[in-house]
Amino acid sequence: MNSLSLSLLLAIFLAAQAGPTERQRVDNAAADRGRLVYTQYCINCHGSTAKGTDRGPDLIRSAIVLRDRMGNGIGPAAQKRPTHQATLTDAQVVDLSHFLHQRVESIASNRNPRGTLNVVTGNAEAGRAYFNGAGKCSTCHSPTGDLAGIAARIPVAVNLQQRFLFPTLARGGPKQVEVTVTPAGAKPVSGVLVRLDSFNVSLRDPSGEYQTIRRGPNVKVEIRDPLATHHALLDQYGDADMHNILAYLVTLK
């Protein structure tokens, strides 16, 4: 037994240590080598993304690949025959296995974004007009006031898009949801909302006192949410408005 075979066996043993439960753990260095193997011997028929061509099947959707561990399925399938001209070494098969598993894992996790999303597609001037017009954004916000330098503070455009669509209030920040509770025949109590459900409302009054008041048909609860306008805008924005506003905001550096 040469040392390469020994290391292969060790690698298989280590992969198997994870048990049959685990998918093959991709060794990125081996996958890089496997990519070269793939490019040299496989790409013409199975395609640049391993998703197949007219000449060879999709390897991402291949049960052989999905069930493979360290080349034990890919190796026999890749053996020399009329459609497979190359003779791959055991080490190349293992590398190829890592590469193909890497491709599979990449597809299986592509619900997660990779790289920058190109979301700035709108018209900045139209966005400015919406900001000052139909959107009434200028009622509360100013490009030279609170929004000055917003694009520098939130440099990733998609994060800026998310922020203006779905803003949140910082806990303990200057703006909070406030509430006034008026039980029948009693004085109103106002303060910062701590908790609200169908049955109780809890607040912290200006003196810092925590109070919970049981809700009922005769208890009036008035909520003042600084973000209410943003929530209402979700019904108003067209997608073009959304893109234009972002194009405008990214100019506020």
Place this chain on the structure above:
Amino acid sequence: MKRLRNASLLMLLAISLYGQGTVDLAKLLRPTPDSWPMHNGDYSGRRFSTLSRLNTGNISAMTLAWVHRANPGTGQAGGGGSAAFPIKSTPVVVNGILYVTIPDHVWAIDARTGQEIWHSTWRSRGGWHISNRGVAILGDTVYVETPDCNLVALNIRDGREKWRREICDLEQFYYASTAPLIVKNHVIVGVSGDDLDIPGYLEARDPQSGDLQWRWYTYPEPGSPEAKTWPNEEAMKHGGGMTWGAFTYDPELNLLYFGTGNPQPVINGRKRQGDNLFTECIIALNPDTGKLVWYFQPSPHDTHDWDANQTPVLFDGEINGQPRKLIAQASRNGWFFVLDRTNGKNIVTTEYVKTNWTKGLDAKGQPIPDPAKEPQVDGALVSPNQGGSANWPNPSFSPATGLFYTHAMRAFSVYYLYENEDDEKPQGWGGNDRGGWSEAMLKAIDYKTGKIRWSHPWDGSASTRSGLLSTAGNLLFAGDASANFVAFNATTGAPLWHARLHTSMTNGPVTYELDGMQYVVVGAGDSMYAFVSTTSGASR
């Protein structure tokens, strides 16, 4: 010796009790008030109980009977070794024993006392441990699916394994989470998984052996008119449509009903133009043959992950003065549908919460998706969000009020298409939604018109994920996201009773009557709470 004799007596008692512990088909067809013998309580999916000992007049006196906190132990479960709480399963209750699950675990619990009788642990090979919906029971066998793609038969007396059958291929990224349903001599099982582009299917298995009786793929026969809703056979046969929702059954029509999940690739649908049948459909099958009888598609060509797996609820009603056999679904996409369950013809289609993704209805009563609201590289603002207006939590229908009850989320998010997957053959997801704002409501829908009879705003809850239960006591049970378990007047929507649990309710509640007392049991996180009527005596 005395101790031994006592032990023997206990054992005899136990055997006599356990000897009752079987379920026959008659019990499934006509559930008794002391039981909740299948996932939805009965085959209709209404989650309506005929019990009325607890009612609008005495619910305020309902009190806590017991709490069972599940202890899965350590080092046993799959999914990285930690147990996959919360409890999302609906318990099945037969012969005074309640059976409840999380992925890889089944507990048998005394329905009167909360005493644990047995706990069965499955040594997992993997799979997504997102949920388990619960068990099915027939004879002395408890059937449960596992995340690593097994249907496992357990002995009802001690939880020991009788047999296991692989129902899907873990290596292809399938997993299993569905509550099986017993229909005659079939165990109906569904499958899950949408990481890769694999086809969904439904299976019938032999209750004794677990052997496969039939498998129905959620794609059309190649060459059929429905196959033309895909660009090619390759896309169709890798087009998703999982079967992870609740199943319902009409014994008279001998039809099995269920919804199917999202098409694949999930978000990037640009290379699967067409309606993509039979994804996101309500399906009627012959349960003996697995042959398709009819279909209706709530979300043609979906690109938002809006699985139509919500329970298709069966009830008999009256439309324009005529008695009709009906089926209704409050779908994840925000739309409510009432169909004739003999043929799938549409009767009512309405929004039960405002949405922004359609361009009207087609001739069949199906929403027409607005292409502009498909995921875009620069984002599309869509309502509802991916979680949907409704999701897996079970709806309820009360024949006493004629109202269909569902949680309703009004939710917004932005759907992005990822350019790196915008190639000639998108696979997997190729995008996702992000962010959002939402508000949650509980709604009662008049099935005849689709109009909202009442709506309870869940103040303080952005999203609610509890199942519902209605009863002949004119009660509706539900949970909010502030950990309240609430009983409503089912007719008016007035909240009558509530209790704050240690965490929000996470499953569908059940009810049963034992020793002249009506129990209501609900799961929250890692615990089961049993509430009980404090007054005995005749039901009203």
